[in-house]
Amino acid sequence: MSEAWVSKFYELKDVKISKEKNRIMIETSPDKIVDTCRFIITKLGIHHLVTITGIDEGEKICIIYHFWGQQNFVNLVVRIEKTNPRINSITRVVPGAIFYEAEVHDMLGVIFEGNSLMEGHLLLPDKYPCDLPPPLRKEANPEEIRRRMGLE
Amino acid sequence: MSSDESTERTLKETTAGLIQYSPEGLVPFGPVHPALKEPEYFKIILEGEKIVQIIPRIGYAHRGIERAAQDRTWVQAIYLVERICGICSFSHSLAFVQTVESLTEYEVPRRARYIRLIIAEMERIHSHLLWLGLVGYWTGFDTLFMWIWRDRERVLDLIEMITGNRVHKSYATITGVRRDLPENIERHVQSAMKYLSERVAFYKEIVNSEATILTRTKGVGWISPDVAIRLCPVGPLLRCMGFKRDVRVDDPYAAYDEIVPEVKTSTDSDALSLLNLRLEEIEDSIRMILDAITAIPTGPVKTTVPRTIPKGDAMGHVEAPRGELFYFVRSEGGSKPTRVKIRTPTLANILTATEMLKGHTLADVPVVLTAMDPCFGCMDRLTVIDLEEGKEWQVNGEQLRRYGIEWYKNNKRE
Amino acid sequence: MRISLKSWARKNSLWLFHVNAASCNGCDIEFVASLTPRYDIERLGAQLVPSPKHADVLVVAGTVNPLMRERLKRIYEQMPEPKYVIALGACAGGGGVMKGCYNVSHGVDKVIPVDLYVPGCPPRPEAIIYGLMKLRNKIEGIEK
Numbered sequence: 001m002s003e004a005w006v007s008k009f010y011e012l013k014d015v016k017i018s019k020e021k022n023r024i025m026i027e028t029s030p031d032k033i034v035d036t037c038r039f040i041i042t043k044l045g046i047h048h049l050v051t052i053t054g055i056d057e058g059e060k061i062c063i064i065y066h067f068w069g070q071q072n073f074v075n076l077v078v079r080i081e082k083t084n085p086r087i088n089s090i091t092r093v094v095p096g097a098i099f100y101e102a103e104v105h106d107m108l109g110v111i112f113e114g115n116s117l118m119e120g121h122l123l124l125p126d127k128y129p130c131d132l133p134p135p136l137r138k139e140a141n142p143e144e145i146r147r148r149m150g151l152e
Numbered sequence: 153m154s155s156d157e158s159t160e161r162t163l164k165e166t167t168a169g170l171i172q173y174s175p176e177g178l179v180p181f182g183p184v185h186p187a188l189k190e191p192e193y194f195k196i197i198l199e200g201e202k203i204v205q206i207i208p209r210i211g212y213a214h215r216g217i218e219r220a221a222q223d224r225t226w227v228q229a230i231y232l233v234e235r236i237c238g239i240c241s242f243s244h245s246l247a248f249v250q251t252v253e254s255l256t257e258y259e260v261p262r263r264a265r266y267i268r269l270i271i272a273e274m275e276r277i278h279s280h281l282l283w284l285g286l287v288g289y290w291t292g293f294d295t296l297f298m299w300i301w302r303d304r305e306r307v308l309d310l311i312e313m314i315t316g317n318r319v320h321k322s323y324a325t326i327t328g329v330r331r332d333l334p335e336n337i338e339r340h341v342q343s344a345m346k347y348l349s350e351r352v353a354f355y356k357e358i359v360n361s362e363a364t365i366l367t368r369t370k371g372v373g374w375i376s377p378d379v380a381i382r383l384c385p386v387g388p389l390l391r392c393m394g395f396k397r398d399v400r401v402d403d404p405y406a407a408y409d410e411i412v413p414e415v416k417t418s419t420d421s422d423a424l425s426l427l428n429l430r431l432e433e434i435e436d437s438i439r440m441i442l443d444a445i446t447a448i449p450t451g452p453v454k455t456t457v458p459r460t461i462p463k464g465d466a467m468g469h470v471e472a473p474r475g476e477l478f479y480f481v482r483s484e485g486g487s488k489p490t491r492v493k494i495r496t497p498t499l500a501n502i503l504t505a506t507e508m509l510k511g512h513t514l515a516d517v518p519v520v521l522t523a524m525d526p527c528f529g530c531m532d533r534l535t536v537i538d539l540e541e542g543k544e545w546q547v548n549g550e551q552l553r554r555y556g557i558e559w560y561k562n563n564k565r566e
Numbered sequence: 567m568r569i570s571l572k573s574w575a576r577k578n579s580l581w582l583f584h585v586n587a588a589s590c591n592g593c594d595i596e597f598v599a600s601l602t603p604r605y606d607i608e609r610l611g612a613q614l615v616p617s618p619k620h621a622d623v624l625v626v627a628g629t630v631n632p633l634m635r636e637r638l639k640r641i642y643e644q645m646p647e648p649k650y651v652i653a654l655g656a657c658a659g660g661g662g663v664m665k666g667c668y669n670v671s672h673g674v675d676k677v678i679p680v681d682l683y684v685p686g687c688p689p690r691p692e693a694i695i696y697g698l699m700k701l702r703n704k705i706e707g708i709e710k
Contacts, residue, residue, distance in 0.1 A: 215667050
């Protein structure tokens with residue numbers, strides 16, 4: 001990891017950066033997500049998006065975008081409110097993100113504006129009851145999901 | 153911005169079929185088709201003979217494992233995640249265990265790291281041989297399928313001698329492996345590897361000279377590397393386009409910093425180059441296993457860890473036989489994980505594989521879909537929609553296989 | 567022991583149709599391995615067929631998730647009588663290690679009637695052959 005590459009990180013504004021072993025965490029706000037992704041692809045030269053993780057933290061939903069390049073994980077961390085889980089999609093910048101965003105949408109109910117797979121389910125069965133919370137939310141109960149889908 | 157425009161074009165071309173995806177089966181161009189009554193695995197949209205788009209539906213094997221892992225203790229979760237996939241089960245348990253170890257302060261003993269390398273490479277050999285046999289099966293070359301699966305049994309015998317099971321080995325544990333190598337395993341390993349390297353040389357000759365295989369794989373499934381890199385593929389699919397990326401070399405784990413793999417790439421990104429690439433990877437794995445078994449140090453194979461894992465977030469990845477397998481684990485200091493996120497290599501490759509199939513005929517579907525090495529269930533049932541004739545019908549994998557063999561007997565690809 | 571010609575013919579040529587109902591593929595690869603030269607169930611007259619309309623025996627492996635339940639029922643209805651069902655592996659037997667997950671059925675017998683359970687995770691090819699022999703005896707026993 002060269003000095004020149006490290007110095008590029010300082011061009012980002014309004015972010016919090018921390019580094020530990022081979023992981024770099026960049027915390028930013030949800031409205032800056034597309035610009036920061038574009039920065040990572042063009043300025044840092046990292047093209048490989050590994051996946052997108054969604055975690056229910058109670059009041060907020062934490063979304064982490066994992067990139068891998070130059071022998072480091074570069075992770076983008078954003079937090080959105082659970083009451084209004086909307087965020088811009090990065091598929092214009094990284095077309096490969098389409099399935100990862102659709103998975104977070106299915107499992108946690110986050111809406112990625114601009115992603116074309118937001119209607120219908122990618123992984124869950126079609127008869128998943130729409131009044132039940134998505135399965136990875138804290139308030140979802142597997143027993144109740146089983147009962148409502150008719151699985152004994 | 154011009155780079156956004158070119159991304160816009162890539163995205164439109166790739167996801168043109170996905171834009172109106174829903175289980176009701178709407179198609180973006182041509183006449184609208186009647187609602188399909190049940191969700192299918194793959195929808196293939198044809199215009200005449202050529203494939204225009206493939207729409208994948210991937211919920212067939214969704215079981216809810218990420219949610220179930222939150223109800224299991226750390227050790228119980230190892231047994232759960234290794235049953236995500238039967239073919240690369242050790243890669244799953246190894247990735248999970250390595251991610252959890254990075255949250256603790258414990259070091260993995262050196263002997264355990266060598267043993268993990270040996271089992272991981274044996275699994276790579278078994279998976280690539282399995283895949284090669286399936287390619288023979290799908291192209292109608294049944295004899296090749298039977299020969300290869302008979303040779304694969306030698307590797308499964310070795311795995312059973314060391315770990316006790318053929319498929320779900322339950323061998324990796326947090327900071328080490330569960331039991332040591334048996335005595336006198338060296339001569340079994342050396343004789344099996346000698347037999348396998350002769351057979352692999354024979355299969356390389358067949359693959360590059362048999363007309364059945366050459367007509368169906370040479371030039372089939374080509375994709376431009378510049379388009380593909382934006383779809384983020386992994387594994388042999390990425391390496392056959394010329395990108396030299398392998399997790400074992402970019403981010404060494406187990407004993408890969410001491411026994412270094414040779415990363416093979418190729419520049420023609422078609423199905424034939426994937427065949428040759430995987431055969432070369434088997435040869436490299438044989439070399440690494442023989443080096444490891446002679447250089448393995450003595451010492452303990454595991455250490456004792458407490459039942460709770462310290463608080464933190466961790467990420468880890470390994471090179472499974474199909475590509476990069478990624479795990480994210482969050483612990484809040486308890487005896488159960490709070491969140492486990494798994495990204496399998498097949499999910500990363502689906503988009504690239506559907507791109508590769510545009511412009512080909514229905515008879516090429518089995519070979520190209522198998523070339524990206526998906527799980528079995530993907531090919532079980534497909535719906536074919538023909539835009540010109542205005543009709544749709546359903547085929548299953550076996551019918552598609554026989555259609556492909558018949559088509560290539562009577563036609564030639566132009 | 568006398569055996570009718572019909573049941574002798576049936577038990578010696580079992581045609582199998584294999585369904586992967588949301589499994590990890592471990593049971594499937596052990597089942598396909600039992601067709602390969604080392605274990606070779608084809609010498610018992612068993613062979614794989616492409617359509618349930620030609621099959622005598624339905625071999626189901628995997629946790630049956632909601633996407634697969636209707637399909638499995640429909641495949642079972644398409645098979646002509648007499649038909650038998652083998653539940654392969656721990657997941658098909660009663661849920662296995664996936665018990666409690668929100669998207670699985672606890673066993674194939676919640677969807678269709680099962681004639682033979684082959685336990686194991688996954689069952690070895692030898693266990694699958696043993697299971698087939700037991701099925702043959704069952705066929706002979708029913709139609710004496």
